[in-house]
Amino acid sequence: MSTGQEVLVRVENVEKTFRRGSEEVHVLSGMNLDVPSGEFLALMGPSGSGKTTLLNLIGGLDRTTTGSVKIGSERLDQMSDRQLAAWRARHVGFVFQFYNLMPALNAERNVELPLLLTHLSRAQRKRHVQTALEVVGLSHRAKHYPRTLSGGEQQRVGIARAIVTDPTLLLCDEPTGDLDRKSGDEILSLLQALNQDQGKTIVMVTHDPHASNRATRTVYLEKGQLSAEKPE
């Protein structure tokens, strides 16, 4: 995969407005952001600054009020729900702060979930799951259920689930937010390795400077606006 300067994510003039009762809340206004392919971008900013909203828009989980989101050559804001779902299944992997594993499924079946949407055979799915678990170093925990895993391990299962379909883009929402420093460092190293060795483009929301230090670039959000510098 190329690590050149071509732009993978292009957010242009995006507005996002929520209705809360009769009141309109402007979460994002006039947002512009380019993420080149192969970048590991950290999004920082105080609570309510619109970080997660922006991440959701890039991941096709939510729609812009106005403006466009373009990933590669595809305009997310012009897709139907069904097209968006299919696009997500192929191109994007999500990592959540609270891991969001299915408690009823063991590690291996959690990782397998996104593969159910593909046409892969049972054996092929098994191979992909094994590979993903090896990448995150959890092959020996494949049969464990989430409640028997530590927070760091659960997050690694979450990452394995995000990369099992080999997406180009990884979106992480506070991936270390619920972890102690040591486990958090391990997760960040893993993300860094995925970025450097496998060329994954990563957008990570965080408020931890320690985490943003591992990124190749950091941008700051403040009241729905972007600033290159850390605001005072």
Next chain:
Amino acid sequence: MKFLSLVWSNLKRKKLRTSLTMLSLCVAFILFGLLSAIKESFSAGVELAGADRLIVRHKVSLIMTLPVAYKARMERVEGVAAVTHQTWFNGIYQDEPKNFFASMPVEPEPFLAMYPEYVLPAEQKEAWLKTRTGVIVGRTLAERFNWKIGDRVPLMSPIWPRKGDEAWTFDIVGIYDGEKKGTDTSGFYFRHDYFDEGRAQGEGEVGWYSVRIQDPEQAAATAAAIDAEFANSPYETKAEPEGAFIQGFAQQIGDIGAILTAILSAVFFTILLVTGNTMAQAVRERTEEIGVLKSMGFTNELVLALVLAESCLIAAVGGLSGLGLAWLFISAGNPAPTMLSVFYLPNHYLGIGVGLVLALGLVAGIFPAIQAMRLQIAVALRRNA
């Protein structure tokens, strides 16, 4: 089906709730099975009634008798193929009205020819023709009193006392089976010649006639012709198809069907609520999970299908086991032989039951499923933070 194991895993996580819901469904379908069997037994025979048979009775009332000489006259009516008669004997066994069963004197050969659904081995038929005091009893009746061929059974009849007021005694020479499931095998049929000669009064009188007609399409016309034959005589008749006769009797019991349907509706309404509530809880608890599935690319329609599948699976496990248990119970035998002459579950009720299982699963799951389908991913995921 790769998604099925996902649905199954979800069911297993709240084992207690899932099993309680399945148990209520199971109970609902046990009730469905049992009540259907009761309903069936009250309308017993309407469907099995011979389309080519008429019942001819005294016009005023079933309890009044007709002359035996009518047989020959009926045979001459156009459209009539065969005629035989029966008489209500009201035999009382062991002086105990609780031991009630239907007992009737008949003409053996014409009777068996008229009712081919009563299956009697050839040598037992021979024995019946040879034994004046011989009686054939149905399988369920024989099992009820543990009777065997060769047993001698004394009966008293309050309607037809025997000359000298002795008990009537009968020798069991045959046990007949039903040709189909649902054929009534609770009857006690003995020979009319023995009866006619022994009774203290009423010689030459019979209860009613069974008439086989040549063309079932002409049933109404043939019935009218028979009634016309005996119009304005002291013994006017009422002829009607056997099915109508049986149905008329069932309707006299009252609207059993409506009462049972009302009960079942109450049962299903209740169970629907229980199952629906379970599914609603399940979806509520899993809001974030549904959001995650969607973020992975599960479409809204797939999420809808998964919730419906889960609800149908609960319904299927609970409902089908209930139907199965009901079927086992019903197969084990008739719990109230004096009230219910037959007790069985016709196959079409099993079909209806399976349909209801599916319908219940879909209806209980549809609102939670739609809710899950409409769930906005961003909103669902935010609940966690």
Next chain:
Amino acid sequence: MNWISQIVAVAIFNLRTIPNRKGSAITTVVGIAGVVAVFVGVLSIAEGFRAAMTVSGSDDVVIVLRSGADSEMNSGLSREETRLIADVPGVARNAEGALLSSELFVMVNLPKRSTGTDANVPLRGVGKEAASVRHNIQIVSGRMFELGRNEVIAGAGAARSFAGLDVGNKLRVGQNEWEVVGVFTGGGGSAESEVWTDAAVLQPAYNRGDTFQSVYAKLTSPDSFVQFRDALAANPQLKVKALLQKEYLAEQSKALTSFIETVGVGITALMALGALFGALNTMYSAVAARTREIATLRAIGFGASPIVFSVLLESVALAIVGGVAGAAGAYFALDGFQTSTINFQTFSQIAFAFTVTPQLLAKAILWAAAIGMLGGLFPAIRAARLPISTALRET
């Protein structure tokens, strides 16, 4: 804080959270209401039938049948036998002789008003003392039939249920045409389901010669029954048996009422089981939803038993709400609903009304409370056993 006020405090706290669990709570209430409604509905049929059969039975009226007969339908007595019965000591007399009525009991086919289908309506031929033997017969419209004429009077229940029994109508029975000249009541009893005429007119119409099927007689007092019965038994010319009318009617209604009661209780028990599972679900989820609150209460010093009692209290309260709603629904929808069915002893119709008695309502609400009790018990125990430290950490 003492024990009682602890329970009250926790219970109020619990009840206040019910609106948050509306779905489950409504499920429990409606589920139990359904059980109770079916219970009351089915058993009110049995009550109504029993009432119709037995209400008019009195303990100074006897019925005499041929020995061996289990109902009037299959009994038979000659005129000579009825004369001998009239002479037996114990029978009450007035100026004209014994208070006794020799009767015939047959059926006539009439269409049901509700369905239009033929039904076997009991037709009774009576003697002129029939109304004085039974103390509660009253003509409510028209007049009494005249002896020797083709006239009938219809019981109020029969007139309501079967077509053609309005005063002034003519019934065709075989070769004869009989006019309906009156409608009578019989204290709500089984006579109201019957059509009456003069026995002497009925005999030829039904080819009965000079025979009867039963004798109804009034006794000088209820105490003379034993004397009467023994005197009948002692007479070698009579092969008959005597029963108090009350016992006879109770016997006649037994088969059907016990069948309905068995089926009704069986259905209710199964339904109750279903509702119990629903109630258990509700209460388990109620406890699960409050794990943290319960642990907090325990941590600040509430005992285990107030927790148990408060959960039970909530469950029973929900159940009783359901029970009262179901019982009230059944009462308003069904009580007094007129219908008719066949009496299997005589194969003839008897009209009756669904009867919801206070005892039935009380029993139904007890069922509901029992379901609530059982449904709350196990969840309550689980709540009390929650280890405080881990429960506090639950989210």
